[in-house]
Amino acid sequence: WVLAKLIQFLVLQKAPAPVSRERRQFLTLVGLGSATILVTATGISLMDEDESVPVTGDGVNGLPDVNASTTSGPAQSPPAGELNNRIEPAPGTRPELTANENFYRIDINTIPPSVNGETWRLAVGGLVDNPLELTLEEIRSRPAHSQAITLECISNRLAGDLISTSMWTGVRLKDILEEAGLRQGAQEVYIESADGFYESVPMSDAMDESTLLVYEMNGEALPEPHGFPLRIYIPNRFGMKQPKWITRMEVIDHEGAGYWVERGWSDTAIPPTTSVIDTVAADSAESGSNGANGRVLPVGGIAYAGARGISKVEVQVDDGPWEAAELRDPPLSPLTWVQWRYEWAAQPGQHTFRVRAYDGNGDPQPTEGSEPHPAGATGIHSVSERISE
The missing domain is CATH 3.90.420.10 (Oxidoreductase, molybdopterin-binding domain)
Known part of the structure; x- marks a missing residue:
């Protein structure tokens, strides 16, 4: 009963104010075998714990x-x-x-x-x-x-x-x-x-x-x-x-x-261009002509711009220049995300990787970070990874 009332209160708010990520996905409510129910600002999410x-x-x-x-x-x-x-x-x-x-x-x-x-x-x-x-x-x-x-x-x-x-x-x-x-x-x-x-x-x-x-x-x-x-x-x-x-x-x-x-959510609900780093494949470094001990480390992820498509993805490591990643082109369709891959000349130590994308019209993704409410999250995604000698 308490769970039902809590969900009803959270979901049926008439005009939610902008909220932080911590409040937007603030609580794991209950475990159900191999799944978990999460309350978000736009409803109930059933997430599989098997990743x-x-x-x-x-x-x-x-x-x-x-x-x-x-x-x-x-x-x-x-x-x-x-x-x-x-x-x-x-x-x-x-x-x-x-x-x-x-x-x-x-x-x-x-x-x-x-x-x-x-x-x-x-x-x-x-x-x-x-x-x-x-x-x-x-x-x-x-x-x-x-x-x-x-x-x-x-x-x-x-x-x-x-x-x-x-x-x-x-x-x-x-x-x-x-x-x-x-x-x-x-x-x-x-x-x-x-x-x-x-x-x-x-x-x-x-x-x-x-x-x-x-x-x-x-x-x-x-x-x-x-x-x-x-x-x-x-x-x-x-x-x-x-x-x-x-x-x-x-x-x-x-x-x-x-x-x-x-x-209180967007009337048009058009996805902004975003890009994501899924992996810094430190365990998959290969021999190459550059980098520490000649190692080349693959970095990869996705970019998405709704039906506008993706024309370019770039990756930055630490404070270095933005460099072009290779798109897995063509994508499955004009309506899907695009996978990308970047070959980095690996250097040992702690490093920060950032990614940005351009839609099919050549327009860059929004770089200023924003919360999902009311029109979708934006910003530059980054990950940090320690690379061994």
């Missing part, structure tokens, strides 16, 4: 092949040959594709709703000529599109783990709306979910060819904790704008409400 991570895609460990033959649309992945010819990520870099069980979760309730897929219906109404009520099978019978995407929670701290990448399959929202027939004056699509969540999607996002009503995740039926039977994916938006367990969509002629917007 081992499976290797990336290509049919390994149940993860799907992601390439031009398994994806489609404007976010179609590159051919398999191009992906196979890329550089190797630095040892210790997070996988390029996230297994379903490791994909982050932020919910407004401690227990996700259980929806009966047999009786579930998607209602589409409002300013449409032909209101729809579709079963899951009817949705699955329509032309499907698959694309690799990265999704991030707006409450993710700099270098936090509330960001994941998956291959999602579904129907284009655009196709469903055109089937329903949009009436004059349609401005937004108001969406309701089985868990009480709601969000309103501007028509420009709703009609984007990469916006999907998703029913599969990494080649499997959408898992219940991630929104079964149907969730939405909208490019270039944080997860706070993307409902799961969708039950109803209403086309409206005005700006609609949003659950987290009403609680």
Whole structure:
């Protein structure tokens, strides 16, 4: 009872003030076997205590092949040959594709709703000529599109783990709306979910060819904790704008409400450009022509800028110059993070590594540090590492 009341108080605040990281993720509430519930400023996070991570895609460990033959649309992945010819990520870099069980979760309730897929219906109404009520099978019978995407929670701290990448399959929202027939004056699509969540999607996002009503995740039926039977994916938006367990969509002629917007978070929720150091692979130093005793040490991580892509990543060691890292290019899709690798001429001692990125337009990431509230964390990520002789 105490736990339930505490969660209810923290989650249902109408207008939370900006908070520090310590308060935003201030308390491990309770252990549940191999998992832990955390309360964040944007809901309930169920985190797996097993930090081992499976290797990336290509049919390994149940993860799907992601390439031009398994994806489609404007976010179609590159051919398999191009992906196979890329550089190797630095040892210790997070996988390029996230297994379903490791994909982050932020919910407004401690227990996700259980929806009966047999009786579930998607209602589409409002300013449409032909209101729809579709079963899951009817949705699955329509032309499907698959694309690799990265999704991030707006409450993710700099270098936090509330960001994941998956291959999602579904129907284009655009196709469903055109089937329903949009009436004059349609401005937004108001969406309701089985868990009480709601969000309103501007028509420009709703009609984007990469916006999907998703029913599969990494080649499997959408898992219940991630929104079964149907969730939405909208490019270039944080997860706070993307409902799961969708039950109803209403086309409206005005700006609609949003659950987290009403609680003080960004109305646009566009992810800023960020970059992260995942690994300084001190145990993987290799012989080279430079550095102490000719050792070259790989440093690696990810960079992400929503649908804008990444054009460049640079690394600085101590007070030295910023130097270009090598991108693992092309990425899985235009909608995913990019892995990068930097070969450092290793020197013994304590060293600080920093990283910065530029989006696909060539614009640098924000360097001034900011908390996640209200529009997402920004700043330069750094790590310190002692390098042995």
